Amino acid sequence: MADVLFTNVRIFDGGAEAPFMGEVLVQGHRITRVLPAQRGVRSAPTMGAQVIDGAGAFLMPGMIESHTHFSWNDQPSLDSIQRMPPEEHILWCAEVAKRYLDMGWTSCVGAATAKPRLDVVIRNAINDGTIIGPRYLAASQEITVPGGLGDTTAPHLPQPEFAFGAVVSGAEEMRRCVRMFCKFGVDTLKINLSGESITGMPSEMSQFTEEEIAVCVQEAKAWGKRVAAHARSTWSIKQCIKHGIEVIYHASFADEEALDLLEAHKFDHFVAPGLAWLINTCHNASAWGLTPEVTRKMGYHRELEAAIESMKAMRRRGIRILPGGDYGFAWTPHGTNAKDLEYFVKLIGMSPMEALLSATAWGGPMMKMGKEIGYIREGCLADILLIDGDPLSDITLLQERERILAVMKDGEFHRAPPGRSTRTTRWAV
Amino acid sequence: MTREPSEVLFTNVRILDGSGQSAYPGSVRVRGPRILQITRSLGGVSAGDAMVIDGAGATLMPGMTEAHTHFSWNDAASLAAIQTMPLEEHVLWSAKVAHNYLKAGFTSCVGAACAKPRLDVVIRNAIESGQIPGPRYLAASQEITVPGGLGDEMLPHLPFPDFSFGVVVNGAEDLRRVTRMFLKYGVDAIKLNLSGDNFVPGADAKTTWMTDAEVAACAEEVRMRGKRIIVHARSCASVKQALRHGITMIYHASFTDSEALDMLEAAKDSVFVAPGIGIIYALLNEAEPWGVSREKAVSMGYEEEWAAACESLKAMHRRGVRVLPGGDYGFAFNPHLQNARDLELFVRYLGFTPMEAIRACTLYGGQVMQRPNDLGLVREGYLADLLLLDGDPLANLSILREPKRILAVMKDGVFAKTPPVDRARTWVSAA
Numbered sequence: 001m002a003d004v005l006f007t008n009v010r011i012f013d014g015g016a017e018a019p020f021m022g023e024v025l026v027q028g029h030r031i032t033r034v035l036p037a038q039r040g041v042r043s044a045p046t047m048g049a050q051v052i053d054g055a056g057a058f059l060m061p062g063m064i065e066s067h068t069h070f071s072w073n074d075q076p077s078l079d080s081i082q083r084m085p086p087e088e089h090i091l092w093c094a095e096v097a098k099r100y101l102d103m104g105w106t107s108c109v110g111a112a113t114a115k116p117r118l119d120v121v122i123r124n125a126i127n128d129g130t131i132i133g134p135r136y137l138a139a140s141q142e143i144t145v146p147g148g149l150g151d152t153t154a155p156h157l158p159q160p161e162f163a164f165g166a167v168v169s170g171a172e173e174m175r176r177c178v179r180m181f182c183k184f185g186v187d188t189l190k191i192n193l194s195g196e197s198i199t200g201m202p203s204e205m206s207q208f209t210e211e212e213i214a215v216c217v218q219e220a221k222a223w224g225k226r227v228a229a230h231a232r233s234t235w236s237i238k239q240c241i242k243h244g245i246e247v248i249y250h251a252s253f254a255d256e257e258a259l260d261l262l263e264a265h266k267f268d269h270f271v272a273p274g275l276a277w278l279i280n281t282c283h284n285a286s287a288w289g290l291t292p293e294v295t296r297k298m299g300y301h302r303e304l305e306a307a308i309e310s311m312k313a314m315r316r317r318g319i320r321i322l323p324g325g326d327y328g329f330a331w332t333p334h335g336t337n338a339k340d341l342e343y344f345v346k347l348i349g350m351s352p353m354e355a356l357l358s359a360t361a362w363g364g365p366m367m368k369m370g371k372e373i374g375y376i377r378e379g380c381l382a383d384i385l386l387i388d389g390d391p392l393s394d395i396t397l398l399q400e401r402e403r404i405l406a407v408m409k410d411g412e413f414h415r416a417p418p419g420r421s422t423r424t425t426r427w428a429v
Numbered sequence: 430m431t432r433e434p435s436e437v438l439f440t441n442v443r444i445l446d447g448s449g450q451s452a453y454p455g456s457v458r459v460r461g462p463r464i465l466q467i468t469r470s471l472g473g474v475s476a477g478d479a480m481v482i483d484g485a486g487a488t489l490m491p492g493m494t495e496a497h498t499h500f501s502w503n504d505a506a507s508l509a510a511i512q513t514m515p516l517e518e519h520v521l522w523s524a525k526v527a528h529n530y531l532k533a534g535f536t537s538c539v540g541a542a543c544a545k546p547r548l549d550v551v552i553r554n555a556i557e558s559g560q561i562p563g564p565r566y567l568a569a570s571q572e573i574t575v576p577g578g579l580g581d582e583m584l585p586h587l588p589f590p591d592f593s594f595g596v597v598v599n600g601a602e603d604l605r606r607v608t609r610m611f612l613k614y615g616v617d618a619i620k621l622n623l624s625g626d627n628f629v630p631g632a633d634a635k636t637t638w639m640t641d642a643e644v645a646a647c648a649e650e651v652r653m654r655g656k657r658i659i660v661h662a663r664s665c666a667s668v669k670q671a672l673r674h675g676i677t678m679i680y681h682a683s684f685t686d687s688e689a690l691d692m693l694e695a696a697k698d699s700v701f702v703a704p705g706i707g708i709i710y711a712l713l714n715e716a717e718p719w720g721v722s723r724e725k726a727v728s729m730g731y732e733e734e735w736a737a738a739c740e741s742l743k744a745m746h747r748r749g750v751r752v753l754p755g756g757d758y759g760f761a762f763n764p765h766l767q768n769a770r771d772l773e774l775f776v777r778y779l780g781f782t783p784m785e786a787i788r789a790c791t792l793y794g795g796q797v798m799q800r801p802n803d804l805g806l807v808r809e810g811y812l813a814d815l816l817l818l819d820g821d822p823l824a825n826l827s828i829l830r831e832p833k834r835i836l837a838v839m840k841d842g843v844f845a846k847t848p849p850v851d852r853a854r855t856w857v858s859a860a
Contacts, residue, residue, distance in 0.1 A: 087551040090517045091524060095560055121517040130521050 002050050003027045004408070007043070009054035009386070011036075014061050014361040014375035016353060019392070024059060025049065026382040029411040034378055052417055057405055058390055060356065061374050062106025062383030063398070064363025065134075065324035065337055066272040067249055070096045070122055071114040072328025076288040078152050078164045078199070081114050089115060093122045096328070097133030099335050103401060106383035106409045107367045109324070110139035111228060111249060111272075112190040114164060120185045132414065135367060135383075139188040140181035141166045142230065143174070143216065148207045149196040149230065165192065171215040178219040187368075188247070189220045193229045193236035197298040198281070198290075203232035204253055204299075210239070217243045226368075232303065234258055241265055247366075249325065250274055252307035254314070263317040270366050273311055274325020275343045276332050278304040285331040311348040321348070322366055323359050338398040345395050352392045359398075382411040436460045436479035437842070439489055439817065441471060446807040447491040447791030449784055452823070457489060459813040462841040467809055482848055487836055488821055490787070491805055492536025492814035493829070494794025495564075495755035495768050496703035497680055500526045500552055501544040502759025506719040508594045508628075509582050511544050519545060523552045526765055527563030533766050534829060536814035536840045537798045537805075539703075539755070540569035541659060541680060542620040544594060550615045562845060565798060565814075567618060569659065570611035571596045573604065573647070574622040578638040579629050579661065595622060601646035608650040618657045618678070619647060624667035627730040628712075634663035634734050635684060637670065648674045657799075663734070665689050672696055678797070680756065681705060682745070683738035690741070694748040701797045704742055705756020706778070707771050708763045709735050716762035742779045751793050752779070754786070769829035776826065783823045813842040 004026040011034065012019040023043065025033035035043070070093040073081050084092065100108055113119035119138035126133040142165035144150035150165025160167065168177045178189055193208055195201030220227045221244075228247035231237050234255050240248045241261045248271050254262065262269060281290060282300045295301065314321055323340035326332060341355040350358070364374035373381050386406040389397045397403045406417040437459045444467065445452040456474045458466040468474055500523040503511050514522065523543075530538060543549035549568035556563035572595035574580035580595020590597065598604045608619055623639050625632030632638070651658050659678035660671045668682050672692045677699045685693070693700060712721055713731045726732065746752050754771030757763060772786040781789070795805020803811050817837040820828045828834040837848035 085547065085551075086516055087520045087547050088555075090520045091551070091555050091560060094521060094524070117515065117517050121515075121521070125518070125521050130525050 003048060004052060004411075004413075005046055005049040006052045006054055006059055006384075006386070009057055009059040010390070011376055012058065012060040012356065012392070013377055014357070016357065019058065019390075021056075024376060024384070026384070026408070026411050029381055031376060031378055031380050031382050031384075034376060052386075052406075054386060054417075058387040059376065060385050060387060060391070061360040061376055061380075062134075062385055062407065062409060063104050063338070063359040064107040064109070064322075064367055064374060065100065065105045066109045066247075066270065066322035066363060066366050067111040067274050067325035068100070068105075068108035068136075069111055069113070069326065069328045070100075070108075071118045072326075072334075074328060074330055074333045076285075076330040078150070082152055082162065082164045084114075086115055086118075089118060090121060093118050094125065094131040094133070096334050097122055097126060097131060097136070100337070101132060101134050101407060101409060101414050103335050103337065104385045104398060104404045104407055105134050105337065106385075106407065107135040107363060107369075107373060109137045109247075109366055110188060111325075112139050112142045112165075114141070116141055116166070116181070117184055123187075124185075134409065135369075135373070137187040137367065138185070139190050139228065140184075140186045142190050142192050143168060143177055144192040145169055145207045148201060149192045149194075149199045168212070171209075171211045174212045174215045175219050178216055178223075182220070182223040182225060186225065188226045188228050189216060190228050190230070191216050191245075193231045193239055194233035194250075196230070196232065197300055197303065202299055203250075203303050204234070206233045206235040206239075213239055213243055217245060237262070241269065244268070246270065247272070250307070251314075252278070252303050252310060254310040259310075259313050259317060262314060262319050266317070266319045270320055270322055271311075271314060272322040272325055273307055275304075275307060275311070275347065276337075276339055277326035277329070278307055279343060280331045288330055290331075308347050315348055315350060315354075320362050321350075321358060322362060323355075336399060338396075341395050341398060352395045355395055356391060382408055384408040386417055436465070436477065437482060437839070437844075438474065438476055438479040439482045439484055439815075440474060442484035442487055442489040442817070443821070444807055445488055445490040445787065445822070447788065448806055449788045449792065452488065452821075457807060457815070459815075459839070459842050462812055462843075463803075464807065464809055464811050464813050467807065482817070482837070484817060488816075488818040489807065490816050490818065490822070491791040491794070491807055492564075492816055492838065492840060493534050493769065493790040494537040494539070494753070494798060494805065495530065495535045495790075496539045496701065496753035496794070496797050497541040497705050497756035498530070498535075498538035498566075499541055499543065499757065499759045500530075500538075501548045502757075502765075503544075504759060504761055504764045506761040508580070509592075512582055512592060512594045514544075516545060519548060520551060523548050524555065524561045524563070526759075527552055527556060527561065527566070529766055530768075531562055531564050531840060531845045532835075532838060533768070533832065534816045534835050534838055535564050535768065536816075536838065536845075537565040537794055539567050539659075539678075539797055540618065541703075541756070542569045542572045542595075544571065546571055546596075546611070547614055553617070554615075564840065565804075567657075567798065568616050569618045569620050570614075570616045572620050572622050572661065573598055573607055575599060575638050575643075578632055579622045579624075579626040598643070601640070601642040604643045605646040605650055608647045612650065612654050612656065616656065618659045619651050620659050620661070621647060622661040623670055624662050624664040624681075626661070626663060627734060633730055634681075635665075635730075637664045637666040639670070641670065641673070644670060644674050648676070668693070672700070677701060678703070681738075682741060683709075683734050685737075685741040685744070690744050690748060693745055693750045697748070697750045701751050701753055701793070702742070702745060703753045703755055703797075704738060705771075706735075706738055706742070706774055707767070708757040708760065709738060710774060711760075711763040719762050721762065739778050746779055746781060746785075751789070751796070753789050753793050753797060755790075767830060769826070772826045772829060783826055786826060787822060813839055815839040817848060
C-alpha cells in the first residue's frame with residue numbers, strides 16, 4: 001500500500017473548529033501527519049508517496065450511517081423485501097454495501113436484517129475482502145411479538161419464513177431467540193418495542209412485557225452484545241433508558257419525563273431518529289398509494305411533527321442525534337442517506353457544523369470505535385472523503401455522487417480522485 | 430472512473446483468431462459489444478474517437494471458454510467440505526470465483542454442476558443483469574445421482590438431503606420430478622452422474638449407476654424445454670449410455686472401447702467431450718499435502734484411469750471428436766484459476782498441437798456455448814470477447830495462466846481487466 005499525501009486541501013478534522021488549509025499524509029491504514037499550511041511550516045516529505053493535489057477541495061472524515069438496512073431492497077413493503085430468495089438477497093446486500101461506500105459512508109451501523117444471517121455474512125465478507133463495503137456492525141432480524149411490527153405472516157400462511165422479523169412470545173422464547181442470533185455472530189440485537197403505523201399497530205403503542213425486554217437485554221449483555229430498539233412511543237423510549245438499551249431508534253414521542261431521563265443519561269445512549277422515513281412517507285410516497293391523505297389518517301403527519309419537536313428538544317439538551325435511518329424503501333432509496341443531514345439543518349435547527357459532526361465525530365462511539373474514526377487527526381484510521389465544494393455552506397453537496405471526488409477507507413482508495421487526463425491513448429505492455 | 434469511449438481500437442497486435450489459422454499482424458476495432466472491423470496490416474488506422482490500445486506486438490486472441498466449470502466448488506479437499514459452506518457464504522464465494530475467472534481470461538464458462546440447488550442460476554442471472562462481473566455462463570443443476578453414487582454424501586445416521594452434495598433420486602418418475610424442479614429454477618443444463626468416480630469408495634470410475642429408464646425420463650423432460658443434459662461419464666458403459674440417449678455433453682469419458690469410439694465418431698458433429706484431466710493429473714502427482722499420496726492415488730485407481738483416459742482421448746482427437754479443456758477445478762489439490770493448465774496437458778499427453786489446444790477453447794468454445802456463429806473467434810461481427818497477451822501462447826501455453834501476462838480481458842466490448850497504462854506521472858489532480 002503506497003503512502004498517500006493530500007496537499008492543498010481544506011481540512012475539516014471532526015473537531016468543531018473551522019476548516020483550515022493544509023496537508024494530510026496517510027501511511028498504511030492510518031493518518032500519520034496533519035499539517036496546517038502556515039508560514040514557516042515545512043511540507044510533508046513526498047518521497048515515495050502518491051501525491052494528490054486537492055486544488056482546494058474539502059477533506060473530511062468518512063461518514064458514519066447509524067441506522068442501516070443493507071437488506072431492505074428499495075421495495076414498497078416489508079412483504080416484498082421478505083419474498084426475495086436468500087441467494088439473490090445476499091447479492092443485493094453486497095451491491096448495496098458497495099453503494100454506501102461509493103456515497104461516502106465508510107462506516108455503517110446495521111439496524112436489522114431481513115433474514116437471519118444476512119448482516120453477519122456481509123460484515124464477514126467485507127472484513128475478509130470477499131466484497132467491498134463500509135466498516136459494518138451486523139444486526140439481528142427485528143425481534144417482535146405476534147401481530148407486532150415485523151410479523152408479516154398471514155393467518156393462513158403461518159410459516160416463520162414469511163416473517164420479516166423474528167416473532168417471539170414469552171421470556172424464554174426471547175432468550176432462545178437472542179441466543180440464536182448471538183450464536184450466528186451478530187454485533188447488535190434489534191428489538192421492536194413500539195408499533196409502526198403502516199403495519200396497523202400505531203407508533204404510539206408499545207409491545208413486549210417488561211420481563212421480555214429484561215431477558216433480551218440480560219442475555220445480550222451476557223454475550224457482550226449491544227441492544228438497539230425501534231422505539232417510537234413514549235413508553236418505549238423510557239424502557240430503553242430503564243433497561244440500558246444503548247441505541248434508541250426514532251424516539252418520536254418523547255415527553256418531558258423521557259427528555260429528562262435522556263438528558264440525565266445522555267452519554268449512555270445514541271438517538272437516530274430516521275426522519276427520512278417519516279418525511280418521505282408523508283410527502284413522497286403517493287406513487288405507491290401512500291398519498292398524504294392516507295398517511296395523515298395513519299398518523300404519520302402527527303408523528304413527524306412530534307418527532308421534529310422531540311429532536312429539537314434533544315438537541316437543546318445536548319443529546320447525541322445521529323443520521324441514518326430506514327433507507328431502502330421505494331421512496332427512501334439506498335444511497336440518498338445524506339439527506340438526513342439536510343433534514344437536521346432544515347428541520348431541527350442544527351448548524352451545518354453540527355450536522356457534519358453527527359455524521360463523523362459522533363459516529364465513532366456509535367461504531368464502538370471511539371475516536372479511531374470520525375476525525376482527521378494523527379493516529380486515526382484513514383477513512384477520508386474529498387469533496388468538491390464546502391458542505392458547511394451547502395450541506396446538500398454530500399448527496400451528490402459527483403461532488404464526492406474520492407472515498408478512502410482504511411488507507412485505501414475505494415474511489416480514487418479523477419485524474420485530469422489530456423490524452424486517450426493507452427499503452428499496453 | 431474513466432469513461433469508456435464507445436469504440437476501442439487495438440493497434441499493432443498479433444491476431445490469433447481462434448480458428449486454427451496462423452496469427453497475423455493487424456488491428457481490431459470494437460464498437461459496442463461486437464468486433465466492427467479487422468485490418469490485416471500494421472499501417473496507420475484512423476482512430477476517430479476510439480480509445481486506442483497500442484498492443485506493441487502483443488497477441489490478441491478470443492476469450493477462452495471453460496467447458497466444465499464449478500463456481501461453487503470452494504477449493505476444499507472433499508465434497509462434504511464444499512457442502513458444509515452455508516448458503517449465503519456460498520453465493521458470495523461463487524460470485525467471487527466468477528469474477529476471478531473473467532479476469533483470468535475465461536470469458537465463457539459452461540456450468541457443470543453446482544453444490545446447492547439455485548447457486549448457478551442466481552450467479553448467471555446476476556452476471557447477465559450486470560449486478561456482478563463474470564463470464565458468460567450456462568447454469569447447471571446440482572449433480573443428480575442415485576443412492577450410493579457419486580454425490581450422495583448422506584451418512585447412514587444423518588439421512589438429510591441438505592447434507593448431500595448432489596440430489597439423490599431413485600426411479601424414473603423421481604428423476605422426472607427433480608428434472609422439472611431444476612427446469613423451473615431456470616437451469617440451462619441438467620447434470621446426471623451416470624458413472625461412479627474413483628474419489629468415492631464403493632463407486633469407482635468403471636461403474637455405471639443409472640438405469641436407461643431413468644435417463645430416458647430426464648431426457649424427455651429436458652428436450653421438451655429445449656435444454657441440455659450434461660453427464661459425468663467415466664465408465665465405458667456410461668459413455669455408450671449417454672450416446673444412446675442422444676446426450677451431447679460428455680464429461681470425462683476415460684474408459685472407452687472401439688464400439689464407444691465408433692459411436693463418438695459417428696456423433697462428432699454434435700458431441701463435445703470435456704475430460705477434465707487436470708484433476709486426475711493432480712490427484713496422481715500433486716495431492717500429497719491433502720492426504721493423497723502417489724501410492725494412495727494408485728490404489729484409488731487413478732493411475733489406471735490416467736492411462737486409459739490418455740488412450741481414449743488421443744483416439745477421440747485422432748477421429749475428429751471435439752475434446753475441450755476445463756474441468757473440476759475448485760478442489761484444494763486442483764484449485765480454481767489453474768484451468769488453462771488443461772491446454773498444456775492436452776499437448777503433453779493427448780497429442781494436441783498448441784494450435785489445436787487453443788482452438789479447443791476458442792472455436793469449440795463458441796460452439797459449446799451454443800453460439801457457434803458469433804462467439805469464439807476474432808472475426809468481424811463476432812462478440813468482442815478478447816484477450817491481450819504478453820507473448821505468444823503457441824510458443825508457451827503456460828502464459829495463459831499467468832495473470833501478469835494477461836494484459837487485458839474484454840467481454841462484450843467492455844474491459845473486465847483494463848490494460849496497464851504507461852503512467853508518465855504520479856501526480857493526480859482532483860477538482
